[in-house]
Amino acid sequence: MKYLNYKGFQTQSRTPDVFNKFDIEEFFDGYSSFFKHLPSGIADKISSGYASDWDDISKKIKSEFNYICQQCGLDLINNKRLLHTHHINGVKHDNRKENLKPLCVDCHSKQPNHQHLFVRHEDTQTINHLRRTQNLILRDDWSAVFKLADSALHGVVDLLMEYKLPIPEVGYELEASNKTITQIELAWPVRKIGIAIDKESARNAIDEGWEIHSMRYVLNQFDFLAQSLR
Ligand SMILES: [Zn+2]
Ligand SMILES: [Zn+2]
Structure with missing residues (x-):
């Protein structure tokens, strides 16, 4: 360390x-770029806790926001795989519209308590x-x-x-x-x-x-x- x-x-x-x-x-959240695979045990936790219709809900939110990351402004219409739907309050089954927003995988992985997210x-x-x-990269x-x-x-x-x-x-x-x-x-x-x-x-x-x-x-x-x- x-x-x-x-x-x-x-x-x-x-x-x-x-x-x-x-x-x-x-630790693996931050340093995931150095590892090809996550240790088992961490990877297992990734998909637990979501509602069964989560995929449809998530797709709908992304399209409503035109596939734009709501943090960095990145347009991912041609790279939808890199856009996630984030639960703002952290509760994965709280799928009220106001609790959901699309984030690119990078911004998503930097949200609090997103240790499960492997980029x-x-x-x-x-x-x-x-x-x-x-043109979203700022200098200086x-x-x-x-x-x-x-x-x-x-x-x-x-x-x-x-x-x-x-x-x-x-x-x-x-x-x-x-x-x-x-x-x-x-x-x-x-x-x-x-x-x-x-x-x-x-x-x-x-x-x-x-x-x-x-x-x-x-x-x-x-x-x-x-x-x-x-
Ligand atoms: Zn972003
Ligand atoms: Zn999230």
């Missing part, structure tokens, strides 16, 4: 709390791509970085803020000969420096002359990254 700067394990003084109150489901890294990347094409704002970044990166984002480093772009799409070749989770395009989660993205960017670091490197050698970004 120190390694991941989990909940500020390294940077904040509430270390004993993070340790004593460690919740395996919450694949590819899906986070697709959502970032769509947000970019729909740390809170936006926090909201948009994969939650596995929050420990790194905390450190970047603490060191007062330049604000990165989230889900930066690297182009070569007018084609997007890869997506970099956190990027400083002017300096050609980035932090990538998967090895293939890293390799593609390195081929284009970028300096790419893994989370592991960044958390171990933060001072080096800080130096190259200053």
Whole structure:
């Protein structure tokens, strides 16, 4: 946990709390991008508690809101799979209309008590791509970085803020000969420096002359990254 700067394990003084109150489901919620499958036991809980006509109710709500995430504004009409219907008060069988709203999987997974929600890294990347094409990505704002970044990166984002480093772009799409070749989770395009989660993205960017670091490197050698970004 120190390694991941989990909940500020390294940077904040509430270390004993993070340790004593460690919740395996919450942990997998945040770091799901690193795992291909959830441990059994967590996955089993996912579909319990819904009404039998839930699928129809959910579909109706999504279409009434025109397949737009009510938090980030993302239009998912062509990617309906990435849109969920969320119970605002957290009660899964309370299907009154005012208790339901569509959220993209990314915004949904960041709601309180959504430990059960597993988002694949590819899906986070697709959502970032769509947000970019729909001009929903704001720059120059740390809170936006926090909201948009994969939650596995929050420990790194905390450190970047603490060191007062330049604000990165989230889900930066690297182009070569007018084609997007890869997506970099956190990027400083002017300096050609980035932090990538998967090895293939890293390799593609390195081929284009970028300096790419893994989370592991960044958390171990933060001072080096800080130096190259200053
Ligand atoms: Zn959203
Ligand atoms: Zn929900």
